Amino acid sequence: MAASLHVAVVGAGDAGAELAAAAEEVGRGLAQNGAVLVCGGLGGVMEAACRGAKSAGGLTVGILPGRRRQDANRWVDVAVPTGMGETRNALVVLGADAVVAVGGEHGTLSEVAFGLKLGRPVVGLGTWRLIRGDGRVDDSIVPADDPQAAVAAALALVAEGRD
Template structure:
């Protein structure tokens, strides 16, 4: 058997940020987004710290996708974590910068204070933002109220799996 030294092109990566509770429309759309990423060959990057980000990772894995989890802990032996690759950063909330930088774009679902910090870091580092609209949380207001006036990156809202796929295609990630 011959092993090739040629590097394969890197698959697109999208970070999933935010929060939503089971039973909500946002939670269901997070799950559907995870499946979509797997179908499209996009690596899902998540901290899996909220029910929404966790279900997105679980559904991506169930659909045969790749999931990278960047967790705040320093424990590599974390059990029951939905991922293909686990990166324990040992940095607590400072992990938010890694989350912001690890994607070609950032999917934003609902969100609270941690999500806001990740979104602002992604914005400062020119990562396109894909906020879920119509389901509550900070992502609902992102297009009308961006982090600041600089227009660092596109803000492309979505409200269905079909519109999310259109946004991913417009960014050249598919």
């Protein structure tokens, strides 16, 4: 049996309508391509991505910061309470083959950093841009112009790594 592809969708827990719509499209696209969606399991980008994945019949996993499964958004199929607070961000990334960052704040930045440190492909949709101390742009985050491009890039990068 082939291993399933797991993609983390990360972003702000409080997202406006535009970011939520983009995250929902990313979730839907991942599910349509057979990927399991992994996220932090709460609101904002996480909830929107899960909603999109469920609309396409996908499976969603929420790695929760608290100790209660019932804190997960209603679109999470498998809720994993950690009691670890924000440090659970490392587990979100460890549970994925690639990371798609949709917008985001400092928590998202930590997930992006964990992804890069752990060698996971990171695709960014309206997210952080990294500048090194010497002023050079760090191009480790693969930019995407829209949700479809983000999904395509994540899937392609994982496929390249599996060859």
